[in-house]
Amino acid sequence: MSLTTQIKEFALDIGYSKVGIIPADSFPEYMADLTKRQEMYSFYIKSPSRPLVAAEPRSLMPTAKSIITTVYDYAQKNFPQELIGKIGRIYQARCYNAPPERINGARPELMKNFLRKMGCQVGEKISLPERLVAAKAGIVTYGRNNFAYAEGMGSFIYLTSFVVDKELEYDKPTVEIGCPEGCSACMKACPTQAIYEPLKLDPRRCIAFNTFMTQERIAGSHIDPEIRTKMGTKVHGCDICQEVCPRNQAKLKANRSDDEFLVKVARDFSLTQMLNPTDEFYSTRIQPLMYNYLREKKYFQRNAAIALGNLGDPANVPDLVIALDDPEELVRSYAAWALGKIGGRGAKQILEEKFKGETSESVKLEIQEALVGMG
Ligand code: SF4
Ligand code: SF4
Incomplete structure (x- = not known):
């Protein structure tokens, strides 16, 4: 052989x-x-x-x-609905x-x-x-x-x-687009228009990029407010342009067995725990799945704050208020943004109060912008 x-x-x-x-x-x-x-x-x-x-x-x-x-x-194997x-x-x-x-x-x-x-x-x-x-x-x-x-x-x-370093037998290339003629479902479905032409992606507009490349040492930790609102509940990666693709439908609809590890993770997973994680949640529920690009807790917390803001559920206000006292400026800033997004009199009062005691100029700016947005 x-x-x-x-x-x-x-x-x-x-x-x-x-x-x-x-x-x-x-x-x-x-x-x-x-x-x-x-x-x-x-x-x-x-x-x-x-x-x-x-x-x-x-x-x-x-x-x-x-x-x-x-x-x-x-x-x-199957991916649990709670994590999709x-x-x-x-x-x-x-x-x-x-x-x-x-x-x-x-x-x-x-x-x-x-x-x-x-x-x-x-x-x-x-x-x-x-x-x-x-x-x-x-x-x-x-x-x-x-x-x-x-x-x-x-x-x-x-x-x-x-x-x-060995010469081997080489295969024939298939460097070509294999999509059906005229299909552009992925480009139409992308919430941020990150795919600006076939085979061309602007990573700065891509939700996946924004969830994990926006770190101080790589591309800065700021996520543009326009992109934040389009991130929905995505805290690590984005599959939209693959989910809508006709070339993936057979795989997506296939009947597979459950991944028992993911079933357990999904049962315990919540965005509020990701926002204010205990050490155990961080090491057993965040790290095994998302510890590849992101290595610092504050970025997971930031992404959870954005997701909770986009969910818009007032029931999450108390968790965001806890995050307003987080030692990390980044977490406080995005918690303020999320509270502004959820809105309501209670959230407004809390932001006004926190503004008085906040020492970081960047957090104060986020609070101010959130309050302006709340009218
Ligand atoms: S991963 Fe999401 S944001 Fe990025 S190109 Fe695909 S649909 Fe658009
Ligand atoms: S949705 Fe899928 S098949 Fe259609 S253009 Fe995009 S990648 Fe190709």
Whole structure:
């Protein structure tokens, strides 16, 4: 059996659904596109993953010869209704940047160990343009919503690549849009018009981006009020442009078994607990699902405050009042915004009172704006 066949069979054996292989050449089309849109993507270009450098894999690994790319189908079980619309399915499935001690983090480690056992040197920390790699290897096509789609799985997939120093047998590309003629359901459904043309997303307008990239060290922690109102109850990720997609309907309607872990999380999960989390809630209900991009509690609390504001239920006012005393300015600011959004005489009185004792200028500004909005 050839090395290529052994590698592909091993990948399928450990749970990947598709495997493809391409030469480890550069990706000039990706570099050109990213450079052209560098204003939108500056946060990413400057990030430690250095995508423009990684787009030339041999600049990081001079011995690189091949890229093995895999599809993992993360929608093999049901997602609880209580979490849909709050947490993106990919995060519920715990496969995004999973730590090695968890099953979805262990799989890439198993793959690397196998490749090493087969005599390959394996590249580390090479952040490849995964969708383009997978399309070049013929295992996905593009959707106009920017997601990659795999046959029989739709876009609920997670792509992982491995760079190795061995020449292997290469696959034929499918770098093309696989959508039905004339469909633009994703673009129409996006609440913020973040998809400004097919295959073009402005991340600054994307709800998913705003839930987790708006951190001081990346893109600043401010979320534009216009975007906040369109976030609905989404606290980590957004699936709307995938949910409306005809290419995903079979997968969404499929009858699957429950994920017992998610059933337990969903039973305990609430936005008010996310707003004012206990240590236990934070470590057992937030971290396992959403601890990939966000690592600081205050951002989860901010996102919960926005969600509660958008829900507009006066029953949540007491929890938001507690958050007005949070030690973090960010949390106090967004709790004030949420109270302004909920409105009502009680919320107004509380904001007026808190304004007098508030010492942070940025929080005071949010309170003022909330009060103006309440009339
Ligand atoms: S993830 Fe949500 S906000 Fe982002 S493009 Fe899709 S629908 Fe729009
Ligand atoms: S909604 Fe339509 S255009 Fe958008 S990705 Fe799906 S099939 Fe393509």
